[in-house]
Amino acid sequence: MRDLRIFLLLILIPFQETLPQPSRLPLVAEPVFHYGSIVPHHDFMHEFIEGPLVAGELKLGVQTTGKHAWERLYGYPRYGMGMYYGNIGNPEVLGNPFALYSFFDVPLIRGRHLSFHTQMSLGMAAGFHPYHPAYNPLNLAIGSRVNVFFYYNFYVGITLSDRLRWVHGANFTHFSNGVLTLPNTGFYLLDYYTSLQYTLYSEPPSFKKDPLPPFHPSHEFYLMPVAGLKKTQIEGRSWFASTLTLGYYYQIGPINKVGMGVDFFYDTSLQESFSETEPDFSDILRAGIFAGHELLIDRIGLVVNQGVYWYRKTRFYQQFYSRLAIRYHFPSGLIPSVAIKSHWGKADYIEWGLGYSF
Incomplete structure (x- = not known):
């Protein structure tokens, strides 16, 4: 709650x-x-x-x-x-x-x-x-x-x-x-x-038609650690999951960015797939690469990422994953973020993050 x-x-x-x-x-x-x-x-x-x-x-x-x-x-x-x-x-x-x-x-x-x-x-x-x-x-x-x-x-x-x-x-x-x-x-x-x-209104609004400021393409690198909880069974426990994202975006227009990055996932729910042995740390790690787009509304960013796992020891997950996120870009470079990570439309967990861009 x-x-x-x-x-x-x-x-x-x-x-x-x-x-x-x-x-x-x-x-x-x-x-x-x-x-x-x-x-x-x-x-x-x-x-x-x-x-x-x-x-x-x-x-x-x-x-x-x-x-x-x-x-x-x-x-x-x-x-x-x-x-x-x-x-x-x-x-x-x-x-x-x-x-x-x-x-x-x-x-x-x-x-x-x-x-x-x-x-x-x-x-x-x-x-x-x-x-x-x-x-x-x-x-x-x-x-x-x-x-x-x-x-x-x-x-x-x-x-x-x-x-x-x-x-x-x-x-x-x-x-x-x-x-x-x-x-x-x-x-x-x-x-x-x-x-x-x-x-x-007391009088009809007047719409400003001033020329738009000149646009200059820009580069952005960011680091985004996130964490969340998930369930895999109705009567089961909640599992901790986290992601560390290293990303790059190139702003191609006043309201559009495109980019790519690497995700490192730590998901304790993967322990369920090891019923007879104790999993190693590497067994519950996954890594992926993604391409993404960000739509800007002033300082608010609406993000869509599509990724593919390139490292995973457990195979019951899909090969591909997606992310939908809403972010806010502070002038200081801080980026609070809320995202939903999913596999072919099925939610995996909510990612709560605080990143930094440079």
Whole structure:
């Protein structure tokens, strides 16, 4: 539970640095309605899906005006906070998730009467009824009351007036605990949603169109030690896992970096594969190389890595691994990071790290 609270703080704090003064905020209020369904990616899910997904949200966002260069690079995006509450198909077995999250909304095409957007949200959700062998045996999808909340959507905005816009979109939502406990197949939801976006201002905002500063490519080396906990069996113990990453990134544009690096993994859960002998230190080590991309939103970095193991004594793991991370780049070079490491979409463990770039 403590790890999940830390995760929420890492999600929400970075936005504070770029918030304008409260008296000048062009705020956008948005009530949202969702209708859809759980995607049954395992056969057992048909046992508990009894109805549709019906959910609501309330968002409050800041409409950027181009004060900072990154706002102009993203076409004057909107960001803020929101609350989500829903019935995802069977409240008795699954509960009713309630989430708090931050979101980032990027216009793809902005027209006078129509606009096309994409939006990403990340936060924490409570209100689940977790698996229990006696009291809730049907919920083999999630074993925790509090889980990570993520969604990604595309929508069309129809301008009704200077202040009001009607939204229609398609939304993908995911709930997971990152193998902090089991089971953790998680939930994948698909839905249609509609909303009304109402802009609150005393006078229409003025969008700055200043020229962007010149871009200079740069090189970055970084060292990132991380640690986490994982489970391999529902009734089993938690195992310690850690990673040491040595990486290099080359910034190819104002918001894009590409790079590569080496990972060294120490995973005590690998001891389970040695039932008759005591494993050596080298038996629970693995090493991999990866290629990666980082998308920059001011000082926030969204990272995708794809790697391959080049050293591993135990063979029951997949040959390839992936990493999705959110990082914050302090001017001092410190980089706090939260990542999910996985094998072909199946979570391995959450990596909590504090790195340094030079």
